Amino acid sequence: xxxxxxxxxDAWVDVIVGLALIxxxxxxxxxxxxxxxxFFDPLGSxxxxxxxxVLIAAFSLTMVLQAAGKLxxxxxxxxxxxxxxxxxxxxxxxxxxxxxxxxxPWLAFAFVVLCGAYMAVMQWxxxxxxxxxxxxxxxxxxxxxxxxxRTLVIGAILALLLAIGGHLLFTRFFYIDxx
Amino acid sequence: xSGLAEGFLFLAQPWPFxxxxxxxxxGIFVGAVPxxxxxxxxxxxxxxxxxxxHTSALVMMVGMYVGSVSGGLISAIxxxxxxxxxxxxxxxxxxxxxxxxxxxxxxxLGIGSSLIGGLIAGIFLVFLSPPLARWALAFGPWxxxxxxxxxxxxxxSISQGSMLKGLLGGVLGVAMALPGLxxxxxxxxxxxxxxxxxxxxxxxxxxxxxxxxxxxxxxxIDIERRGSRIRVGREPIMPPAREWRRHSVNLARSSVxxxxxxxxxxxxxxxxxxxxxxxxxxxxxxxxxxxxxxDEGIVAxxxxxxxxxxxxxxxxxxxxxxxxxxxxxxxxxxVMHNIQPGPLLFTSNASFVWxxxxxxxxxxxxxFVMMAASARRIATVIDFNRAYLLPVIFVFCxxxxxxxxxxxxxxxxxxxxxxxxFVLQLAKIPLGPFVIGLVLAxxxxxxxxxxxxxxxxxxxxxxxxxxxxxFTVLSLICLAYPxxxxxRVSPIES
Numbered sequence: 281x282x283x284x285x286x287x288x289x290d291a292w293v294d295v296i297v298g299l300a301l302i303x304x305x306x307x308x309x310x311x312x313x314x315x316x317x318x319f320f321d322p323l324g325s326x327x328x329x330x331x332x333x334v335l336i337a338a339f340s341l342t343m344v345l346q347a348a349g350k351l352x353x354x355x356x357x358x359x360x361x362x363x364x365x366x367x368x369x370x371x372x373x374x375x376x377x378x379x380x381x382x383x384x385p386w387l388a389f390a391f392v393v394l395c396g397a398y399m400a401v402m403q404w405x406x407x408x409x410x411x412x413x414x415x416x417x418x419x420x421x422x423x424x425x426x427x428x429x430r431t432l433v434i435g436a437i438l439a440l441l442l443a444i445g446g447h448l449l450f451t452r453f454f455y456i457d458x459x
Numbered sequence: 460x461s462g463l464a465e466g467f468l469f470l471a472q473p474w475p476f477x478x479x480x481x482x483x484x485x486g487i488f489v490g491a492v493p494x495x496x497x498x499x500x501x502x503x504x505x506x507x508x509x510x511x512x513h514t515s516a517l518v519m520m521v522g523m524y525v526g527s528v529s530g531g532l533i534s535a536i537x538x539x540x541x542x543x544x545x546x547x548x549x550x551x552x553x554x555x556x557x558x559x560x561x562x563x564x565x566x567x568l569g570i571g572s573s574l575i576g577g578l579i580a581g582i583f584l585v586f587l588s589p590p591l592a593r594w595a596l597a598f599g600p601w602x603x604x605x606x607x608x609x610x611x612x613x614x615x616s617i618s619q620g621s622m623l624k625g626l627l628g629g630v631l632g633v634a635m636a637l638p639g640l641x642x643x644x645x646x647x648x649x650x651x652x653x654x655x656x657x658x659x660x661x662x663x664x665x666x667x668x669x670x671x672x673x674x675x676x677x678x679x680i681d682i683e684r685r686g687s688r689i690r691v692g693r694e695p696i697m698p699p700a701r702e703w704r705r706h707s708v709n710l711a712r713s714s715v716x717x718x719x720x721x722x723x724x725x726x727x728x729x730x731x732x733x734x735x736x737x738x739x740x741x742x743x744x745x746x747x748x749x750x751x752x753x754d755e756g757i758v759a760x761x762x763x764x765x766x767x768x769x770x771x772x773x774x775x776x777x778x779x780x781x782x783x784x785x786x787x788x789x790x791x792x793x794v795m796h797n798i799q800p801g802p803l804l805f806t807s808n809a810s811f812v813w814x815x816x817x818x819x820x821x822x823x824x825x826x827f828v829m830m831a832a833s834a835r836r837i838a839t840v841i842d843f844n845r846a847y848l849l850p851v852i853f854v855f856c857x858x859x860x861x862x863x864x865x866x867x868x869x870x871x872x873x874x875x876x877x878x879x880x881f882v883l884q885l886a887k888i889p890l891g892p893f894v895i896g897l898v899l900a901x902x903x904x905x906x907x908x909x910x911x912x913x914x915x916x917x918x919x920x921x922x923x924x925x926x927x928x929x930f931t932v933l934s935l936i937c938l939a940y941p942x943x944x945x946x947r948v949s950p951i952e953s
Contacts, residue, residue: 290887293885293886294886297882297883297885297886297888298886301627301631304634308634308637308649311648311649311651312648312649314648315646315648315649316644316646318643318644319644321643321644321908321912322908322911322912322915322916323643323904323907323908323911325641325643325644325646325648326648328633328637328900328903328904328907329634329637329648329649332630332633332634332637333634335626335630336627336630336631336634339623339624339626339627339630340627342623343623343624343627343886346623381681381683381684381685382683383680383681383683384679384680384681384682384683385680387679387680387682388676388677388679388680391675391676391679391849392676392874392877392878395853395874396874398853398857399857399867399870399871399874402867403867413854416850416853416854417850417851417854420846420849420850420853421846421847421850424679424682424845424846424849424850425844425846425847426846431846434847435847438847438850438851442851442854446854446858450858450862454507454509454510454862455510456506456507456509456858456861456862457861457862457865458858458861459861459867
């Protein structure tokens, strides 16, 4: 994962994720309220969900408070906090030093949306596996690799291979039914 | 030993040998590609093995496990991009040695150390697993509950990063296993009216999401990432025998450390290689050379990470407790193939167990032969454009998840847990504890319920029963450890 984020960015990620997990804990707790009382069972079906909800809330709240403390200290210091050395951070630094490259978070978002669209097409029976896969693979290769002749050609070959060859392989060799 | 001989005889048959060979070869290749890994490969292949003989399927997956841990050294040394987390320490000395004009030697040291580490762990696997399984037969519900709890606490406290986040990951994993039918009363819980959740989240789509889809998302962010590749000449890569004698102490120590860290439930190969690297440096006559291309660093890291694989198989085979996150996937594979993990496996399915152990030993030898012969060639093909690979991986994820129950809901689970896994990693919440928690959740709840029924609702047996009490005390020590240890300089910092 990225190691060259400012520590304040790490703290904001902790705050956001922590709050989301507190929300998840609340959902777990609310869900456990509808679980019936146990018969002849000292534990009951609601005990573990409630214990998980409490623990997730407690750990997440601690994470949020720790992150809030870091942000407060950063504001007082009027700059980024020095990164706390840890084995994880140092090993990530080793990996990050290998090469410099431009990160593309929006590309990843677009790819996930494309994956969702691929699924939705088959879910709503707009196309079967072969057509949907062919279009998905070609579109993904172009999205990730750029609209260049080489990626178009390789993407088209991959699309055909997976759509037709893949369908044959999975249905005839592995006996897997496909949408 | 007759069981082991039967295991080798099984592997000598054409099809089992083919599956083992395929597993090791694919594991090496996938392990060498940065961004892919053994967990991803095994998760992707699992659904394709539904119609296979279960012994051959698990033999192939063990081969993938061994191959992937070893394959990571190729990109670590030649691209300065560790193919797997367990090869990070190999990068520290492997890449500088390669830059200094000895890439072949670095590869040879890594490959040879991987073999020796793997075989030493294999000896422990052969001789420790049966008595451990017999000992575990005496376990009752409280022993299983406290041991599973210890596994979660250990991986949370020993893994890199914050223990708080490790524990959070573990509890999240447990929580994700809760929706669906509760076996104790036959009622569904936490489904919120979604009938698709009546069976809960199936393990395979969750593993595909957490291990594969989250990595796919990360790789698409880093799509422009390329390593600085070093070419390997035609020089022989395997050092002569006299050099290996010089490294014998380091090899033995690193292998034993790797094996015993692997035995600790939940702890993976990356921790083994880090600890061994640190020890090698501490005991070295030339500690200042570590990080500059020193033999001992490569030997320590690679012997330990391969030994960890064998060590981690011991609790899995003997007790049904995963020794590492990848073993958690293997545990899922066992369940999917209707094999009940646990200490009774040795008595109910001894031939299967010995075939797995024989497969582990044989996989190390095959790995050595394949890598010694082809490491140079693998290096030329592993640094390729991921734009072609990521869509293919997602299609395999879709097929794998869909194959389970013929419903696209499972594929949506893959995407959902992929996003969750990515977000957790963004927040530096480790996925190892999450997966261990997910896999052990049902065991934890079921054993706690049984224990409470036997003790009339009392929790005291967690402390008063000797074995359960020992596990509880170890868990408490692990929880308290970060607060009582003195700050230490990591092997990388100094």
